[in-house]
Amino acid sequence: SQTIHQWPATLVQPVGSPLSLECTVEGTSNPNLYWYRQAAGRGLQLLFYSVGIGQISSEVPQNLSASRPQDRQFILSSKKLLLSDSGFYLCAWSVTGQGNTIYFGEGSWLTVV
């Protein structure tokens, strides 16, 4: 069966510091990978998605970037965090042709102070 791992679960970082959130998927190959952010009262915002290694699409301009160095690894990064980057970040995966169902990781709480 497929599983998704996301870490760290919680993170408190000062303004201006770098960020790295990692996500790996097991039990499937060539998944579509996603990073979402969830802020209070604002639902889920799609930040990045990737359909293959090195293929990253950004949905919104922002202070963040994403990379996919391996087929089942997805990394969310920032060089300098802003207060507005605080939120709950969710990694997710899907497989094309399987009804567009997206499966989510457990999420990472980021607090920028």
Next chain:
Amino acid sequence: AQSVTQLGSHVSVSEGALVLLRCNYSSSVPPYLFWYVQYPNQGLQLLLKYTSAATLVKGINGFEAEFKKSETSFHLTKPSAHMSDAAEYFCAVSPSGGSNYKLTFGKGTLLTVNP
């Protein structure tokens, strides 16, 4: 283009009462529709999905939803609420077809269950 509107950001029911969470969608092509549940400080878990088969879809934990094309709705129901149903629920839509893989989510409905 597609969008989802969840009517009511907060719904409160008594334990044992009917749960009804409303979702209306807009899509220029036949849609796939989903309901997800999120418990506090956790990721989203798929409850059920409609992918153009039966219009009444049964999911986990006793939930079901009915696709009504004429009303562009996909409301989520459960006959009898349980305390463990307290969570946030998200409706989502995507175009049908295997090449499109992005979901558009509603803003969520927080369900409170009172004893």
